[in-house]
Amino acid sequence: MIIPKKQKRYCNFCRKHTEHIVEEAKRKPRRQNTKSQKRFLRKLAGYGSFPKENPKGREKPTKKLDLRYKCTVCNKKHSIGEGFRVKKFEIKAKEAKEESKAKEESNVVK
Ligand SMILES: [Zn+2]
Numbered sequence: 001m002i003i004p005k006k007q008k009r010y011c012n013f014c015r016k017h018t019e020h021i022v023e024e025a026k027r028k029p030r031r032q033n034t035k036s037q038k039r040f041l042r043k044l045a046g047y048g049s050f051p052k053e054n055p056k057g058r059e060k061p062t063k064k065l066d067l068r069y070k071c072t073v074c075n076k077k078h079s080i081g082e083g084f085r086v087k088k089f090e091i092k093a094k095e096a097k098e099e100s101k102a103k104e105e106s107n108v109v110k
Pocket of ligand 1: 011012013015071072074075076
């Protein structure tokens with residue numbers, strides 16, 4: 001699946017259709033200062049047990065794709081929907097640049 005890098009989409013903050021830049025959401029490390037995370041780490045320390053059952057079985061063959069859309073006018077990011085599963089994907093810049101490059105090459109040949 002090929003996704004264009006620049007898309008015209010509706011921005012909730014500008015309340016109109018603007019140009020958006022598509023990027024994949026980065027995974028942030030887990031916060032260590034929450035009550036539940038402290039409880040979890042306390043349980044893991046020493047000769048304890050794992051508080052939850054370990055997930056078993058094979059991994060899913062596809063991963064869910066999480067995309068963020070950044071508005072070029074207000075520079076705010078937002079997501080659309082819940083994401084979807086894909087095997088392969090690629091964020092591609094618009095082909096206008098490639099076309100111009102091809103034109104330049106053709107000019108060089110002449
Ligand atoms: Zn906006």
